Amino acid sequence: MATETTGAVSSCVGPDGSAIGMPQLCFEWFPNQIFWLVLTLVVIFLVLSRIALPRIAAVLAERSGTITNDIAAAEMLKNKAGEAEDAYNKALADARAEAQNIVAGAKAEIQADLDVAIAKADAEISAKAAESEKAIAEIRAGAMASVEEVAKDTAAEIVSALGGKATAKDVGAAVAARMKG
């Protein structure tokens, strides 16, 4: 260990300026080291405990308070948003139901109109059909009469052409009998 005195300013440092043994074990430096260490520690402790640590604690507390408040506000806003969404959904459902009602009403109205129109059209069609039938019957009756007449005339002509003689009455009876058969 460094105990021998070498004539230098310290027993721990050789004349060439290099350490003798471990400088850590040079006891003559201890008072100086301990004094400055304790002074440094006291200074650091006083500065920290008086200024730095309370300040950091305050900042952290303030921040956590801010964060808590912000989270609470966010929660509130979220609830509000949820309520708004519910209201929106309800309004949407109402509107949809109303639209459904309107559609149904419109459909019923149209159906009624349609039914009326169809009935009217049917009536018109049947009236027209009856009229037409009547007209056809008339035409047919007219045609029958014409045919009879033509047949009588033709029969009388044929009889006379063949040299026979027949009264109009006989021819008429014969034609009528033929046409009936």
Added chain:
Amino acid sequence: MAEEKGGLVFHPMDQFIIKPLFGDGPIGMFTITNMTLWLALAAVCVIGLLVIGTSRRAVIPGRAQSIAEMMYGFVYKMVEDVTGKDGIKYFPYIFTLFIFILFSNFLALIPMSFSPTSHIAVTAVLGFGVFFVVTAIGFIKNGVGFLGLFWVSSAPLALRPVLALIEVISYFVRPVSHSIRLAGNVMAGHAVLKVFAGFAALTAVAPLSILGVVAIYGLEVLVSAIQAYVFTILTCVYLKDALHPSH
């Protein structure tokens, strides 16, 4: 510890020599030395980070304030987790230890700097300081009940005196290991750095030596932080023993 090795000269321990900053006289108690300078730098850096860095008190922190808050939170959580709620009031003391050791260790990594935490005188003051304060707290808080720390009530009765002896020995070894662990780690790291750097004088091994210096330096960065952490958490553990001595 000058060793001659084939022309190479190693003075790995010279970096730990304490010199007066002004003049050449002997080192008295109040002489301003290189260690005073680096202790003061540590204090200035602590103040710079934790006081000036947080002076804006911003709710959204800047860089310095973030680091300060992170350190605060880290140590606060450590104290709270290890010692419990009643240890919180000792937080400023523990934080002082932590921040001082951390800054001393990191400042010592600057080339040509001086490392106060490599000196037994420094770490012994810290370690024994913790030891005496914690022991005092133990007796003040628990009275004679503090001695229950040495009486392992969960062990069989026959074993308890033996265990008590072991516990007492281990209790008194605590400050020694506490302080030597820190000083030894820092000193060894710095000495190894110097030895590797000494080899750089040989051209043949210089690249290897530089690589070694870089690697050891990286390791020392880790060691600096880890040793500050270890010292602090052990302080918390000892404090916990003083506050709650029952096993």
